[in-house]
Amino acid sequence: MINIAILGFGVVGSGTAEVLTANQKFIEKRCGCEYNIKYILDLRDFPDSPFADKVVHDFNIILNDPEITIVAEMMGGSHPAYDFSIACLRAGKHVVTSNKEVVSTFGTELCKTAAENGVRYLFEASVGGGIPIIRPIINDLASNNINQISGILNGTTNYILTKMRDCGESFDTALKDAQRLGYAEANPSADVDGIDAARKIVILAALASGKLIDPKTIHTEGITAISLADTKLAALLGFAIKLIGYTKVEDNKLIAYVAPHMVPLSNPLSGINDVFNGVLVKADMVGEVMFYGPGAGKLPTASAVVADIIDIMSNKTDDTKTINWTDAKATDIADFNSYSSKRVFVFNGKSLVAGIKTVSDNGFSATLTDEMTEKEVNDIKAKLGTSLLAVYRTL
Amino acid sequence: MINIAILGFGVVGSGTAEVLTANQKFIEKRCGCEYNIKYILDLRDFPDSPFADKVVHDFNIILNDPEITIVAEMMGGSHPAYDFSIACLRAGKHVVTSNKEVVSTFGTELCKTAAENGVRYLFEASVGGGIPIIRPIINDLASNNINQISGILNGTTNYILTKMRDCGESFDTALKDAQRLGYAEANPSADVDGIDAARKIVILAALASGKLIDPKTIHTEGITAISLADTKLAALLGFAIKLIGYTKVEDNKLIAYVAPHMVPLSNPLSGINDVFNGVLVKADMVGEVMFYGPGAGKLPTASAVVADIIDIMSNKTDDTKTINWTDAKATDIADFNSYSSKRVFVFNGKSLVAGIKTVSDNGFSATLTDEMTEKEVNDIKAKLGTSLLAVYRTL
Numbered sequence: 001m002i003n004i005a006i007l008g009f010g011v012v013g014s015g016t017a018e019v020l021t022a023n024q025k026f027i028e029k030r031c032g033c034e035y036n037i038k039y040i041l042d043l044r045d046f047p048d049s050p051f052a053d054k055v056v057h058d059f060n061i062i063l064n065d066p067e068i069t070i071v072a073e074m075m076g077g078s079h080p081a082y083d084f085s086i087a088c089l090r091a092g093k094h095v096v097t098s099n100k101e102v103v104s105t106f107g108t109e110l111c112k113t114a115a116e117n118g119v120r121y122l123f124e125a126s127v128g129g130g131i132p133i134i135r136p137i138i139n140d141l142a143s144n145n146i147n148q149i150s151g152i153l154n155g156t157t158n159y160i161l162t163k164m165r166d167c168g169e170s171f172d173t174a175l176k177d178a179q180r181l182g183y184a185e186a187n188p189s190a191d192v193d194g195i196d197a198a199r200k201i202v203i204l205a206a207l208a209s210g211k212l213i214d215p216k217t218i219h220t221e222g223i224t225a226i227s228l229a230d231t232k233l234a235a236l237l238g239f240a241i242k243l244i245g246y247t248k249v250e251d252n253k254l255i256a257y258v259a260p261h262m263v264p265l266s267n268p269l270s271g272i273n274d275v276f277n278g279v280l281v282k283a284d285m286v287g288e289v290m291f292y293g294p295g296a297g298k299l300p301t302a303s304a305v306v307a308d309i310i311d312i313m314s315n316k317t318d319d320t321k322t323i324n325w326t327d328a329k330a331t332d333i334a335d336f337n338s339y340s341s342k343r344v345f346v347f348n349g350k351s352l353v354a355g356i357k358t359v360s361d362n363g364f365s366a367t368l369t370d371e372m373t374e375k376e377v378n379d380i381k382a383k384l385g386t387s388l389l390a391v392y393r394t395l
Numbered sequence: 396m397i398n399i400a401i402l403g404f405g406v407v408g409s410g411t412a413e414v415l416t417a418n419q420k421f422i423e424k425r426c427g428c429e430y431n432i433k434y435i436l437d438l439r440d441f442p443d444s445p446f447a448d449k450v451v452h453d454f455n456i457i458l459n460d461p462e463i464t465i466v467a468e469m470m471g472g473s474h475p476a477y478d479f480s481i482a483c484l485r486a487g488k489h490v491v492t493s494n495k496e497v498v499s500t501f502g503t504e505l506c507k508t509a510a511e512n513g514v515r516y517l518f519e520a521s522v523g524g525g526i527p528i529i530r531p532i533i534n535d536l537a538s539n540n541i542n543q544i545s546g547i548l549n550g551t552t553n554y555i556l557t558k559m560r561d562c563g564e565s566f567d568t569a570l571k572d573a574q575r576l577g578y579a580e581a582n583p584s585a586d587v588d589g590i591d592a593a594r595k596i597v598i599l600a601a602l603a604s605g606k607l608i609d610p611k612t613i614h615t616e617g618i619t620a621i622s623l624a625d626t627k628l629a630a631l632l633g634f635a636i637k638l639i640g641y642t643k644v645e646d647n648k649l650i651a652y653v654a655p656h657m658v659p660l661s662n663p664l665s666g667i668n669d670v671f672n673g674v675l676v677k678a679d680m681v682g683e684v685m686f687y688g689p690g691a692g693k694l695p696t697a698s699a700v701v702a703d704i705i706d707i708m709s710n711k712t713d714d715t716k717t718i719n720w721t722d723a724k725a726t727d728i729a730d731f732n733s734y735s736s737k738r739v740f741v742f743n744g745k746s747l748v749a750g751i752k753t754v755s756d757n758g759f760s761a762t763l764t765d766e767m768t769e770k771e772v773n774d775i776k777a778k779l780g781t782s783l784l785a786v787y788r789t790l
Contacts, residue, residue, distance in 0.1 A: 019538050019680050020538075022679075022680075023538055023539070023540065023679075023680070026540070027537070027538055030537060124535065130680075130681035130682065130684065131681075131684055132527075132531040132534075132535030132536065132684065135531070135534060135535055136527040136530070136531050136535065139527075139530060139534075139702065139705075139706065140519065140527030140530055140531065140699070140702045141527070141698070141702070142422070142425060142701075142702050142705040142706075143414050143415075143418055143422055143697075143698050143701035143702055143704075143705060144418070144698055145418065145421070268666060268667075268687055271663060271666040272663070283698070284417075284418075285414050285417075285418070285525075285694045285695070285697065285698040285701075286525035286526075286688065286689065286694070286695045286698040286699075287525065287688070287689050287692070287694070287695050288688060288689070289525065289526055289527065289686070289687060289688030289689075290685075290686075290687040290688065291684070291685075291686060291687075292663055292684060292685040292686075292687065293681065293682070293683060293684030293685065294681065294682050294683070294684075297682070299680045299681070299682070300680070300681045300682050302538075302680065303536070303538050303539055303678070303680040303681040304535070304681075306537075306538035306680075307534065307535045307536070307537050307538055309538075310534075310537040310538060311534065311537075
């Protein structure tokens with residue numbers, strides 16, 4: 001009998017309890033062992049929940065119970081989630097999590113601590129919700145050097161951008177829609193400012209390179225400045241505007257950032273709409289593969305958490321070998337100003353730059369240019385007047 | 396030192412040798428062991444190949460060499476591929492394969508033989524080429540009941556259908572294109588008649604249900620009857636015509652078949668073009684996830700083969716538990732005639748059926764109808780005259 005504790009009984013925590021219970025019989029058959037949810041840690045009580053009798057308020061009950069071998073941390077936030085996680089690993093308990101904030105900030109230390117204590121720290125649910133991404137990159141692309149990953153990593157912003165394009169809603173209206181539907185928080189900053197996507201892209205960048213960058217240090221742009229005019233001009237140019245987390249490994253240098261991109265309609269990421277996520281991986285042997293699915297939600301995210309628990313219960317102890325990160329040093333990171341891509345310049349009025357293609361609509365215009373570095377863009381920007389409204393990277 | 400033998404030095408076999416060699420250093424680091432390609436079995440010699448000295452012509456050299464612990468079967472065809480595979484498993488050697496014909500026909504026996512001999516029979520590359528599909532379904536969706544899988548499983552036919560739609564080429568012209576580019580064989584029957592896709596969908600159906608259906612017994616339609624008029628009318632109705640392998644598990648009954656479908660543009664499979672493949676999985680906890688990438692090709696397919704080899708070298712011996720199929724009995728299989736979906740009827744001239752939407756173009760017309768069973772379609776067909784050109788299922 002394997003005893004499991006769940007830390008945090010919010011959306012994902014309660015979903016994890018639900019998945020573990022709903023499909024318990026065949027999960028046990030698959031793993032060749034029985035399991036039991038012994039504790040659920042939360043500050044609150046849940047008298048009406050079928051799990052009411054499992055709820056405890058003192059973390060030490062879990063930490064000090066030698067019967068608990070797997071801890072599912074679903075608390076969110078850095079503290080005390082990090083502190084509880086590292087304490088469990090040091091006590092020889094496996095930890096699985098959906099907490100991208102903790103993984104992106106403390107992942108190196110947590111993986112190392114797990115390895116030192118002969119247990120595992122798994123975080124499939126921290127990127128892409130229910131979509132299998134982390135394990136497939138580690139296991140299925142194991143014969144590949146990962147060269148580049150680009151992803152739609154945040155469902156809330158993708159929902160807003162889809163509404164703006166397909167329904168002609170302004171950013172503010174689409175955001176209110178998202179809030180009404182429960183896709184966006186009352187304080188939407190972590191989503192709309194790109195902070196959530198930044199945490200996820202540094203986790204993917206670490207899978208590609210072995211180096212974990214502090215997510216607070218990467219270039220992070222959100223979607224608050226995107227206008228309806230931009231979305232219309234994008235469509236006329238053959239693009240969809242998407243908030244993209246991007247990472248590339250080249251000559252042992254790593255770049256990672258988050259920004260709105262014009263994604264060509266030929267790129268499969270352009271067709272990922274609403275709250276769905278997609279991650280496109282380029283690798284040296286396989287070429288290009290994409291993983292698509294629900295990037296958030298109670299049961300989808302719990303599905304990924306439980307996949308990690310099943311992985312541990314099936315004794316696949318060897319994966320720990322492959323999660324061996326170091327914190328990225330300044331010398332590991334490529335200069336963002338030297339990063340080059342084709343750009344789209346958007347103007348109020350006539351386009352003031354030359355390029356591959358120019359379109360105009362309703363008094364606005366946009367020009368697709370050749371590749372430019374960030375520095376070149378900034379130099380041109382300084383010369384253009386206030387009619388320049390925005391400059392987009394392209395994929 | 397782990398010694399590997401490759402059976403068959405064609406496209407995938409030589410790609411496997413190339414991947415194992417190109418990325419040998421970091422694969423060895425990842426696995427924590429060294430390896431060596433000791434033999435390559437082929438009827439031919441390859442004097443100009445860097446692997447020339449590994450080539451042997453007698454299978455018994457490999458079978459009887461106790462140093463060989465992993466055999467990669469890339470021969471294609473049922474015999475002697477099946478015979479060699481089962482002999483290796485009985486001799487206590489792991490076998491990995493890209494051979495969908497063998498897996499779909501003899502998979503139950505081969506997996507059972509592997510388990511009885513304490514070794515593994517892995518076949519990630521048999522479906523979707525380089526796309527991670529089989530291991531993610533087994534490991535990452537392990538907490539889910541798989542309800543339905545629909546996939547674009549054959550790159551050749553998808554290339555032809557993309558050319559017909561986007562370039563207005565006839566089936567014959569597009570097929571010749573595909574042959575010139577090396578995407579289609581001189582005898583294209585296995586691709587264009589849906590036989591290849593049928594083998595792949597029964598493998599996916601077995602992953603979903605545990606029951607392996609003989610691929611020769613499932614309803615299999617190819618793409619040879621699809622006309623340019625059909626592709627144009629599909630676009631007007633908001634669909635793309637795709638050759639779909641489909642399987643569904645409901646009330647413990649399994650259905651699996653291959654047929655051209657009208658795929659709505661809102662379905663992510665509709666955007667998968669050219670030689671790419673995509674597999675859309677619906678499962679009870681995660682909802683809908685899709686895997687996309689190169690469904691064939693030398694290095695992509697080899698990437699999946701080598702992922703299986705890495706899986707074995709990393710001693711992930713526990714996966715064998717999860718591949719435990721039985722051959723499907725007649726009572727396991729749902730009646731194809733009772734299977735229901737919305738249909739599109741295509742006519743030369745005016746539409747003769749009522750439905751949700753009718754479009755017409757250049758003297759042809761098409762009507763999208765409500766859901767109908769196969770039996771209902773056949774009853775209606777019998778009443779309509781020769782102006783009825785085709786009836787499509789929809790996804």
